[in-house]
Amino acid sequence: METRRKLEILADAAKYDASCASSGAKRARVDGGLGSTTGMGICHSYTPDGRCVSLLKILLSNVCIYDCQYCVNRISSDVPRATFAPDEIVNLVLDFYRRNYIEGLFLSSGVVKSPDATMERMIEVARSLREDHKFGGYVHLKVIANASRDLVLRAGLYADRVSANVELPTTPDLARLAPEKRMADVENTMHTVNEKSIESKSERRSFRHAPRFAPAGQSTQMIVGATPSADGTILATSARLYRAHGLRRVYYSAYSPIPFADPRLPPRAVEKVREHRLYQADWLLRFYGYSHEELLRPDENLDPDLDPKVMWALSNRHAFPVDVARAPKELLLRIPGIGVRSVARILSTRRHSRITLDDLARLGVSVGRAAPFVVTADARENSELRTLDNVDLRARLVARENVSARPKRASDAQLSLF
Amino acid sequence: MIVVPIEPTFASFRNGARAALARNLGPGLVKFVQRDSAQTQLSFVSPDSHVLTGGREAQAHDAVTTSSRVPRVSKTFLSLGERVAVHRDTGVWDALYRVLFRLTHGEPRLLEVATDRDVRPLSLFDAAVRRDVHKMHAFVRFREARARDGESVWVAFYEPDHRVADRAAPLFVDRFGGTRFVLATPDVTLFWNTIALQRGPGSPDEAAARAAFDEDTRHEDGVADLFRTYYESIFNPARVNPRAMRAEMPVRFWKHLPEAQSVPRLLKEATERKNSMIEPRALEPRAEPPIDGDTTDLARAALSCAVCTHSKSASQTVFGQGPTDARLFVVGEQPGDEEDLKGLPFVGPAGRFFDSLLAEAGVLRERLYLTNAVKHFTWEPRGKRRLHVRPHASSVRACRPWLDAELARVRPKVILCLGTTAAQSFLGPGFRLNQALGKWLPQSWAEGFLVSYHPSAILRMPEGPLRDAARAVFINDLVRASALAESDGTRS
Structure with a gap:
């Protein structure tokens, strides 16, 4: 089969993996080599679905013995x-990288003969890139479920990031739909990666040339819906994985029907907004100091109409309003419409100057969302503040959200037409 | 009004600003004018304005008379100035001077006040430049060519919004420094010879930038095509969002990107592709059992069900049968010829054989709930006979809600599937009997879930040891399923 046809099949098959990041690790070009990794991540293109193209994201093979x-x-x-030969992938990566189309490679695969045989071939691609071609670009290797520990350790020596997908949020979910996968096995792999990565970091503090192990850490993916x-259950699983295995990211992928699907699967696509809300909540766990228990009980779902931060604020109105001139950082972070960067700007600005509602807008705050929850120097002008205890505050905020999120709604509406 | 003519560089602005500060000129009194546009700018300035010559003269002046008063500013301001100086808005210089003047006149920490009316424009200029550098890193595309010396060189032409080529170049040196490259922009052309970066005059357009080089166009177009193939394959037509795409990849940059030419076609085709992907599933008919009532009510409602394609050719619906409190729930494939005529499950040849096996296993038929994955007989005419045909997967899916409704009423302790079709109804079309035979399968419908042969499969086997073995397996499965169903404990 011609490379182009393989690329069509194996890129199409890989698009169900949500991860596209090329960030998190720095790697300088070695002498006589090609490529570097900045740590920032660059999107070299965007597809018409608005997604970033940063890596050559393909499967080595879509042949799979699992069900x-x-x-x-x-x-x-x-x-x-289709199945790529390792050097076909190596050549594609080098050809694309030299032309500045991509930041590197994200390689996954179906389980061809056995998990180990598949992992060996994936590692061979990464090894050839790093050793034969001194490739310094980004490499993300998927760890095949149930691959042996030795191979996981070898993968981490060549890759910037490795990831083992949990795929579904709970053990019973897996038993139902992925009989060959077990949560404990996936977490074992994560544990191995995390342990080795901590070990490598400490070694490198003593020996500058100690080998690096997956410097961009590990991530995972869960299918939602x-x-x-x-x-609530999904976020609890994420929180556990972040805590126990030092994951950098959990990716959520809203289930969309695949051709010839099983009758146990929902016939319709899960609404994209659910995925979006989960990402927002995930952000709250990682950067805003929320715990998953504060946000949801295990049987609860996020509110599709509201940002989870607004949702929390509405059910914890006693914590508001928060005075931007005095409140500690942790409380500022809980004000709806204010992000981490805005909080940093507020903290720096308030030492020198009073902050009005208009100032907040200048600092990048979404004032419409923040107004009912925040005390500024011109609090008297802030008529929204009086609505904090109103019963209809939720409805008002939802209405506002719908106005500001019009483009997203429009595309949702377009989907539901069909 | 005093006009300060400067080159569009931060160094030149510093000289001009130093001269203005030395004369203690407030921001309202000075106007910085870029020399490349000074001619036109000057005519708008009132005739009584002075032109302040910066540069060497001002420096000398400073050195002699006002050096002690030359103010010092923070590194933060200097690096911010370097960054925003490449912004094409000519208002940058006055904005810088306004902040500089206040920094040196009693507000040394002004830059920390992000809300300030003078600081904010600089932050916006800074953000725009940062974004432009980032976009240049992303959207520059190299093609391999040969220079006059016959050696390979990688050539790119790019039009950034601001004068960011020098700022963006270090990343390319880091990455591609092992080979030679040319980065041409309308402002400047940068040439990396693997040792140092040389600057030359800019190129007006792509053709001019590439004119000096020889290119294997077919090969380069081939690689670009391959990338376009990749780009087209990863796009998900169900999630079209051109607005998000254009926000991140503004149309003005598309001319640099080989893959962008596919965008209009992809968008046009998206609707068709999406339909072919999702439609058959979304619109596939499914039975809709009533929510209330017991199994008798279900059976009555099922009589009028005509969801699957072959319901018309069958005589009647053959619904499940058995006590509502049955602990063992047995699922077959579909009714056969006799069942179809009588309207009862498991009464044909296979049903009679099943009865004999039940007797051998010591299991009472009256205690079982017996049903089928598909409740209409699927057949083909063969002479005068109606020949059994395996039901289509779509019929299995269409009928599945009935099975769910029966399960919800009976709530058995154990489910025993007879044959592949029954098991696939639960476990999907991927289910294969030989992997699962005799194993308690993990699932969530009942405490125990076992898959065995279909009795008619055993009937069809030729007499001999294979058939005897299958028969023994089946009886053993019946015994195990029944034992767990009747026990009060749980499966160990």
């Missing part, structure tokens, strides 16, 4: 199959 029901590549699925697990 995970949510997966388009499962053994029982009737899709065209393929099983009945609620957002």
Whole structure:
């Protein structure tokens, strides 16, 4: 089969993985080599669905001996199959990288003969890039479920980031749809990666040339809405993974129907807004000091109409209003419409100057959302502040959200037409 | 009004500003004018305005008379100035001077006040430049060519919004420094010879930038095409969002990007592709059982069900049968010829064989709930006979809600699936019997879930040890399923 046709099949098959990041690790170009990694991540293009193209994201093969029901590549699925030879991938990466099309490679695969045999071939691609071609660009390797520990450790020596997908949020969910996968195995892999990565960092403090191990850490992905697990359960799993295995990111992928799907799967796509709210809540866990228990009980879902931060504020109105001139950083971070960067600007500005509602807008705050919850130097002008205890505050905020989020709504409406 | 003519560089602005500060000129009294546009600018300045010559003269002046008063400013301001100086808005210089004047006149920490009316424009200029550098890192595209010396060189032409080529270049040196490259922009052309970066005059356009080089156009177009193939394959037509795309990848940059030419076509095709992807599933008919009532009510409602395609050719719906409190729930494939005529499950040849196996296993048929994955007989005419045909997967899916409704009423302790079709109804089309035979399968419908042969499969096997073995397996499965169903404990 011609490379172009393989690329079509194996890029299409890889698009169900949500991760696209090329950030988190710095790697300088070695002498006589090609490429570097800045730590920032660069999107070299955007597809018409608004997604960033940063890496060559492909499968090594979409042949698979497993039968995970949510997966388009499962053994029982009737899709065209293809398999790359390792050097085909290496050449594609080098050709694209030299022309500045990509930041590097994100390689995953179906399970070809056995998890280990597949992992070996993926590692060979990464090894050849790093050793034969002194490639300094970004490499993200997916760890195949149930691959042996030795191979996971080798993958981390070549890759900037490795990831083992949990795929579904709970053990019973997995038992139902992915009989070959077990949460404990996935977490074992994560544990290995985390341990080795901590070890490598401490070694490098003593020996500058000690080998690096997955310097951009590890991530994972969960499919949302393929099983009945609620957002509260999903966030609890994320929180556990972040804490226990030092994950950098959990990616959420709203389930969308795949061709010839299993009858146990929902026939319709899960609304994109659910994925969006989960990402917002995930951000609150990582950067805003929220705990998942504060946001949701295990059987609760996020409010599709409101940002989870607004949702929390509405059910914790006793904590508001917050005075921007005095409140500590932790409280500023809880004001709806104010992000981490705005908080930093407020903290720096308030030492020298009073802050009005208009000033907040200049600092990048979404004033419409923040106004009911915030005391500024011109509090008397802030008529919204009086609405904090109103019963209809939620409805007003939802209405405002709908106005400001019109483009997103429009595209949602377009989807529901079909 | 005093006009300070400067080159559009921060160094030149510093000289001019130093001269203005030395004369203690407030921001309202000075106007910085870029020399490349000074001619036109000057005519707008009132005739009584003075032109302040900065540069060497001002420096000399400072050195002699006012050096002790030359103010010092923070590094933060100097690096901010360097950054915003490449912004094309000619208002940058006056904005810088306004802040500089206040920094040196009693407000040394002004830059920390992000809300300040003079600081904010600089922050916006700074953000725009940072974004432009980032976009240049992203959207520059190299093509391999040959220079006059016959050696390889990688060539790119790019039009940034601001004069950011020098700021963006270090990343390319870091990445591609092992080879030679040319980065041409309308402002400046940068040439990296693997040792040092040389600056030359800018190129007006792509053609001019590439004119000096020889290119294997077919090969380069081929690689660009391959990338376009990649780009087209990763796009998900179900999630079209051109607005988000244009926000991140403004149309003015598209001319640099080989893949962007695919965008209009992809958007046009998106609707069709999306339909072919989702429609068959979304619109597939499914049975809609009533929410209330017991199994008798279900059976009555099912009589009028005509959701699956072959319901018309069957005589009647053959619904499940058995006590509502049955602990063992047995699922077959579909009714056969006799069942179709009588309207009862498991009464044909296979049903009679099943009865004999039940007797052998010591299991009472009266205690079982018996049903099928598909409740209409699927057949083909073969002579005078109606030949059994395996039901289509779409019929299995269409009928599945009935099975769910029966399960919800009976709530059995154990489910025993007879054959692949029954198991696939639960576990999906990927289910294969030989992997699962005799194993308690993990699932969430009942405490125990077992898949065995379909009795008719055993009937069809030729007499001999294979058939005897299958029969023994089946009886053993019946015994195990029944034992767990009747026990009060849980499966160990």
